Amino acid sequence: MGTQLLPFQKRELSEIHPGIFAHHGHKPIEIDFDYYLKRRPKVLDTIEEMPQYLLLPEVLLILRYAQTDQQHFFLNTLWNTGARPAEALSLKPSSFTALDDTVYVKIETAKRGRPAKKRKPKRWVPIMDQPYLDELKRYIKTRHIHKQQRLFGFTDRTARNWVYEAIKNLERDGHQLTIEGVNLKSFRHSYAINLVLSGTYIKYIQKWMGHKSMQSTEVYTNVLTLEGEHYMERTRFS
Numbered sequence: 001m002g003t004q005l006l007p008f009q010k011r012e013l014s015e016i017h018p019g020i021f022a023h024h025g026h027k028p029i030e031i032d033f034d035y036y037l038k039r040r041p042k043v044l045d046t047i048e049e050m051p052q053y054l055l056l057p058e059v060l061l062i063l064r065y066a067q068t069d070q071q072h073f074f075l076n077t078l079w080n081t082g083a084r085p086a087e088a089l090s091l092k093p094s095s096f097t098a099l100d101d102t103v104y105v106k107i108e109t110a111k112r113g114r115p116a117k118k119r120k121p122k123r124w125v126p127i128m129d130q131p132y133l134d135e136l137k138r139y140i141k142t143r144h145i146h147k148q149q150r151l152f153g154f155t156d157r158t159a160r161n162w163v164y165e166a167i168k169n170l171e172r173d174g175h176q177l178t179i180e181g182v183n184l185k186s187f188r189h190s191y192a193i194n195l196v197l198s199g200t201y202i203k204y205i206q207k208w209m210g211h212k213s214m215q216s217t218e219v220y221t222n223v224l225t226l227e228g229e230h231y232m233e234r235t236r237f238s
Contacts, residue, residue, distance in 0.1 A: 029198045033057050036197065037178065039226050044179070047222040052179050054190040055197075061175060062182070065166035073139045074152055074159055075166075078187035080132045081125050082209055085156040085184045086110040093140050094147045096127075103127050109210040125208045160184055192220040 033055045044050055054062075059079055066072035077088050087110045095106050109121040127133060145151060163183055170177075188209075195205045206217040 031056070031197050036223065040179070043223060043225055046225060047219075049219050050222050051189040051219070052181050052186055053193045053220075053223070054177075054179070054182065054186055056194060058177055059187065059190055061170055061177075062163070062166050065170045066162065067165065067169075069139065069142075070152075071159075071162045071166075073135055075162065075187060076132055076135060077151075078184065079191060080127055080129055081105055081107065082188050082191035083107050083125075084110060084188060084210075085159060087210075089150070089152050089154075089156065091151050092148055093145055093151070096136065097124075103133055107210065121210065123207060123210050156184060189220070192217070193223050196220050196223055 036055055040053075040055075044052070063072055063075055063079070066075055074088065077083065077091070078085065081088065083091070083105075087107050090108060090110065091105065097104050097106065104124045104126050107123050107125060109123065139145075139151070160183060163186075167177065167182060192205055192209055195208070196202075202214070202217055202221065205220070206214055209217060211217045
């Protein structure tokens, strides 16, 4: 008999997610972010359809400048799930489900221009970051949020201002982002880039991003547009 999906609220996270990396024997891939930071201007200049994206150290810097636990948790939710802002605003405690030792979030796809349907497309996105799961548990507990109650009670306009305020404050302290126009959607784009750099199979990225077309997903692989010189190294021209 297969393992049933258990509602998030019925088990403690300590039971649901006891060291997922250790359990599966997987370790996060080490990425040279300085290397990709240096190449980002060329990537953005070369690929017209490439969205502005952040790398992990930059995302963590912005999160560090979130002014409240609510601001931090919302932005961290965008970063850990790849959800569109409207999708994240619809999340409830019941959106999170445990299967074996992994926590998944069920996201209802909310894309502008998509025709209304009786049943909205949904996707399951695994969440592997233990600090985020701890923050989720703490957020629900301290705010006494019920199972079917929305986690967030504000608008995306309010959240957009949080990003601008965080960037203003980090720049005041002498930090500098090397791209302009960072906004809420940047967390979703950066989520996809992070998966590409980690070597994630593109079909999974498409599924977790909620893309109907593979073309929408493939644009993120352009982060590697300046790679591949090792193929040239083994090719003779004279």
